[in-house]
Amino acid sequence: MSLPISPYHKPGFYAKSLARNQHRDIVGGRWDETGRAQMSLLLDHGLRPHHHLLDIGCGSLRLGSKAVPYLDVGHYWGTDLSAELMQRGYELELADPSRLPRSQLVMDADFTFTGVPDIITHALCFAVLTHLPEAYLYRCLSQVRASFPILEKLLFTLFLAPENTKSLRQPDGVVTHAARAPYHVTVETALLAAKDAGFVLEPQTTRLPRGQILFVASPVTSG
Numbered sequence: 273m274s275l276p277i278s279p280y281h282k283p284g285f286y287a288k289s290l291a292r293n294q295h296r297d298i299v300g301g302r303w304d305e306t307g308r309a310q311m312s313l314l315l316d317h318g319l320r321p322h323h324h325l326l327d328i329g330c331g332s333l334r335l336g337s338k339a340v341p342y343l344d345v346g347h348y349w350g351t352d353l354s355a356e357l358m359q360r361g362y363e364l365e366l367a368d369p370s371r372l373p374r375s376q377l378v379m380d381a382d383f384t385f386t387g388v389p390d391i392i393t394h395a396l397c398f399a400v401l402t403h404l405p406e407a408y409l410y411r412c413l414s415q416v417r418a419s420f421p422i423l424e425k426l427l428f429t430l431f432l433a434p435e436n437t438k439s440l441r442q443p444d445g446v447v448t449h450a451a452r453a454p455y456h457v458t459v460e461t462a463l464l465a466a467k468d469a470g471f472v473l474e475p476q477t478t479r480l481p482r483g484q485i486l487f488v489a490s491p492v493t494s495g
């Protein structure tokens with residue numbers, strides 16, 4: 273039997289974890305620190321309350337719990353593979369749920385973004401592509417570019433490794449792999465995926481939890 277592409281894709285994973293009240297743990301724990309880190313990356317890259325933010329693979333709202341109070345009412349959207357995980361975050365982690373219509377948490381397993389309006393100005397995909405094979409990186413970037421015409425910035429994280437590296441111990445100890453989760457890619461792959469999708473990419477030097485690298489993508493504009 274073949275392995276699921278990530279722990280998240282294991283049958284029954286969400287039901288079991290949520291039954292044990294692990295909605296914070298299954299997005300990686302370090303709840304406050306990582307939520308704050310995501311928020312400050314977005315602020316550094318221009319997010320302001322009037323913008324419209326899409327949190328791709330938003331999980332149980334580790335970022336949402338901070339971004340929803342910051343943004344104007346109704347300016348946050350989240351997508352995730354698990355509707356139940358987002359729901360749990362909505363019920364337990366929002367200080368004021370009236371600031372976020374439930375319909376703005378959209379189940380989406382393959383970056384289709386159905387139901388997310390085209391007014392998104394900023395998108396973040398944090399610690400999500402690190403759990404998915406390379407094809408998802410290409411798909412995510414091209415779908416974001418095609419779906420959101422007024423997008424200003426897409427921020428995403430990856431693990432990097434040199435070419436032909438099967439497994440690699442990242443700076444803070446996590447071991448990443450070319451062919452199973454957590455996944456790494458080469459920087460050339462990241463640059464190519466961005467170029468194919470119509471983005472200019474700037475790898476950042478900011479140190480992120482678990483040795484992930486932040487990438488900031490800006491749409492290529494003609495003229």
Ligand SMILES: C[S@@+](CC[C@H](N)C(=O)[O-])C[C@H]1O[C@@H](n2cnc3c(N)ncnc32)[C@H](O)[C@@H]1O
Nearest residue numbers: 280299329330331334352353380381398399400
């Ligand atoms: C490490 S967690 C990060 C969650 C959130 N971005 C954060 O930083 O708090 C990875 C998230 O990716 C979601 N996920 C996994 N595969 C996905 C897919 N194919 N499409 C959308 N979300 C996915 C998981 O459900 C989980 O919420």
